Amino acid sequence: MTETDQTGKRPRGPKPPIPMTVITGFLGAGKTTLLNGLLKDPSLADAAVIINEFGEVGLDHLFVEGGEEGIVELSSGCLCCTIRGDLVTTLENLLRRLDNGRTERLSRVVIETTGLADPAPVLHTVMQHPYLVMRYQLDGVVTLVDAVNGLATLETQEEAVKQVAVADRIVLTKTDLAEGAAALDPESPLRRRIARLNPAAPVIIAANGEASADRLIGTGLYDPATKTADVSRWLNEEAYRDGHGHSHGHHHPGHDRDHGHGHDHHHHGHDHSHDVNRHGDSIRAFSLSTDRPIPAAALEMFLDLLRSAHGPKLLRMKGVVQIAEDPERPVVLHGVQHVFHPPATLPAWPDGDRRSRLVFITRDLPEAFVRKLFDAFTGTPATDTPDAAALSDNPLAIRGFSGSFG
Numbered sequence: 420m421t422e423t424d425q426t427g428k429r430p431r432g433p434k435p436p437i438p439m440t441v442i443t444g445f446l447g448a449g450k451t452t453l454l455n456g457l458l459k460d461p462s463l464a465d466a467a468v469i470i471n472e473f474g475e476v477g478l479d480h481l482f483v484e485g486g487e488e489g490i491v492e493l494s495s496g497c498l499c500c501t502i503r504g505d506l507v508t509t510l511e512n513l514l515r516r517l518d519n520g521r522t523e524r525l526s527r528v529v530i531e532t533t534g535l536a537d538p539a540p541v542l543h544t545v546m547q548h549p550y551l552v553m554r555y556q557l558d559g560v561v562t563l564v565d566a567v568n569g570l571a572t573l574e575t576q577e578e579a580v581k582q583v584a585v586a587d588r589i590v591l592t593k594t595d596l597a598e599g600a601a602a603l604d605p606e607s608p609l610r611r612r613i614a615r616l617n618p619a620a621p622v623i624i625a626a627n628g629e630a631s632a633d634r635l636i637g638t639g640l641y642d643p644a645t646k647t648a649d650v651s652r653w654l655n656e657e658a659y660r661d662g663h664g665h666s667h668g669h670h671h672p673g674h675d676r677d678h679g680h681g682h683d684h685h686h687h688g689h690d691h692s693h694d695v696n697r698h699g700d701s702i703r704a705f706s707l708s709t710d711r712p713i714p715a716a717a718l719e720m721f722l723d724l725l726r727s728a729h730g731p732k733l734l735r736m737k738g739v740v741q742i743a744e745d746p747e748r749p750v751v752l753h754g755v756q757h758v759f760h761p762p763a764t765l766p767a768w769p770d771g772d773r774r775s776r777l778v779f780i781t782r783d784l785p786e787a788f789v790r791k792l793f794d795a796f797t798g799t800p801a802t803d804t805p806d807a808a809a810l811s812d813n814p815l816a817i818r819g820f821s822g823s824f825g
């Protein structure tokens with residue numbers, strides 16, 4: 420290792436990763452409006468904005484002044500670029516500019532995804548890329564839901580459901596309009612739908628001025644102030660346990676807000692309320708936990724099986740795990756569909772809670788199945804310990820499970 424500190428140059432060494440915020444939400448939900456507001460905040464000075472939009476250059480790009488490589492410097496000090504296809508190239512170009520000094524500071528990358536798309540591939544781009552994953556750090560996903568059209572969109576658009584499922588924060592827009600005001604009520608159909616899809620993400624009301632930068636950035640694992648991992652806040656495991664995440668309510672008889680089972684069966688709604696119910700029922704949000712340290716190999720097998728066989732059904736998974744071989748250092752897990760972020764090892768447990776905790780949002784993947792698999796791999800006593808092959812032959816496995824790896 421060459422010492423570069425004395426040469427007067429910037430010391431070399433691992434650079435701190437650049438936090439990345441992804442803003443998603445269905446067409447017309449208000450992404451551009453929100454972004455334009457956020458960019459005025461001083462904490463987003465020196466942020467680069469990437470607009471992941473395909474097709475015609477529209478209004479979104481009016482604030483782009485032009486430049487090379489699709490990257491432009493704005494008078495505000497922000498960088499902005501548009502991507503037409505290659506997010507990897509754009510993210511690499513940003514690093515190159517930073518590393519060769521053409522860009523002095525890059526405090527954050529904000530990606531606005533196209534409204535029609537599943538945001539997972541954008542997340543995968545960074546999670547899977549061996550270099551980008553070292554230089555960027557996913558801070559959080561902000562999903563906008565339009566109070567006027569949100570419920571209809573969630574009923575009919577798979578992508579909208581996925582957008583809500585991956586969110587760390589939900590921003591509810593257009594509650595200032597008469598047709599959207601009902602969604603101010605946390606018990607309104609839209610709010611209950613959101614809470615069942617993603618019980619842990621706080622809902623922020625844009626029209627109340629709540630969608631400020633301080634509420635929307637710095638929501639990831641690493642507390643921006645202390646630079647340490649805030650596991651409990653990030654997982655928000657309690658939210659998965661309070662019953663919101665369960666579509667049926669029969670697990671939680673005490674949860675009166677769901678009015679027992681069949682809370683979506685109210686027939687005073689539209690004729691398609693049955694479809695809403697069926698659709699909503701396939702999504703499960705739940706948490707698993709254990710006091711027992713998990714052998715690294717068992718965890719790996721559990722995750723491999725889940726990912727390879729059921730990846731598309733894992734809308735989002737987060738977790739912190741106590742590994743049997745290294746119990747003092749928690750391992751942090753984060754998956755979106757079949758792609759898992761390389762596990763990160765934290766130097767120490769942040770608080771007294773050393774349980775392994777995993778939270779899941781799944782589609783067509785029952786909680787009981789995941790729970791059984793978890794118990795089998797993580798050491799719930801059993802006379803004959805099942806292995807992956809035995810489990811894949813398990814008659815309890817859901818349809819399409821056995822043999823369909825990939």
Ligand SMILES: Nc1nc2c(ncn2[C@@H]2O[C@H](COP(=O)(O)OP(=O)(O)OP(=O)(O)O)[C@@H](O)[C@H]2O)c(=O)[nH]1
Pocket residue numbers: 444445446447448449450451452453479533534591592593594595596625626
């Ligand atoms: N009344 C009201 N209008 C809003 C709100 N948020 C956004 N809008 C309006 O909704 C329309 C769509 O907003 P955009 O910010 O362009 O939405 P978008 O999500 O970027 O749209 P696409 O780029 O088409 O996906 C615009 O006319 C906004 O002014 C809100 O909270 N209240």
